[in-house]
Amino acid sequence: MPGLTLGDTIPNLEVDTTDGKMKLHDYIDDSWTILFSHPGDFTPVCTTELGKLAAMAEEFARRGVKLLGLSCDDLLSHVEWIKDIEAYSQSKVTYPIIADPNREIIKQLNMVDPDEKDSSGAPIPSRALHIVGPDKKIKLSFLYPASTGRNMDEVMRVLESLQKASKHKVATPVDWKPGDPVVISPNVSNEEAKKMFPHGFKTVDLPSKKEYLRFTNVE
Numbered sequence: 001m002p003g004l005t006l007g008d009t010i011p012n013l014e015v016d017t018t019d020g021k022m023k024l025h026d027y028i029d030d031s032w033t034i035l036f037s038h039p040g041d042f043t044p045v046c047t048t049e050l051g052k053l054a055a056m057a058e059e060f061a062r063r064g065v066k067l068l069g070l071s072c073d074d075l076l077s078h079v080e081w082i083k084d085i086e087a088y089s090q091s092k093v094t095y096p097i098i099a100d101p102n103r104e105i106i107k108q109l110n111m112v113d114p115d116e117k118d119s120s121g122a123p124i125p126s127r128a129l130h131i132v133g134p135d136k137k138i139k140l141s142f143l144y145p146a147s148t149g150r151n152m153d154e155v156m157r158v159l160e161s162l163q164k165a166s167k168h169k170v171a172t173p174v175d176w177k178p179g180d181p182v183v184i185s186p187n188v189s190n191e192e193a194k195k196m197f198p199h200g201f202k203t204v205d206l207p208s209k210k211e212y213l214r215f216t217n218v219e
């Protein structure tokens, strides 16, 4: 994904949303924020994605996370579409959705689908998703094509991984799930690890005898 990428500060754009005009930094404030884009209103995959996020919004809120959608149609269209999303998902859409009829926001947020255009030849958003930290920097980005709906349970999983890594000097190994052991970052010495991880840690004995694969548990 050229343009906005990991570690970049999200631009403080003024956006029009279903909850009114806002500046992105004001909305993020000091929360984690998931900013997700969709190719268009009244499309099947998008309706299922926004519905799932509506159903999961409380779970995200419990983790200190705000949601912010974007679809390039106008606000009037979003307001009508939300009725379908709520009927389909049986959940209230409590998060704002940005309107971007001029396709300026998607360019600045690196959310343009390089392959898809609408009937007038204008660019449309990909299924992009940025997880933005409380410091307003991008911590993770997904870029999916229009044909593939995202797995929102995976979004929750990576969010929990990011939050763990931001609190402790740890990383999450392959197929990690919340509650599983984590690995200690390679730049932490064994001496430091003994002080840092009160539950102790287990070092895997490897042929190299290098003690870099160390598992521990953290809250």
Ligand code: BEZ
Residues within 6 Å of the ligand: 039, 040, 043, 044, 045, 046, 047, 146, 147
């Ligand atoms: C959809 O959300 O279903 C969709 C949108 C654009 C292209 C293909 C599918």
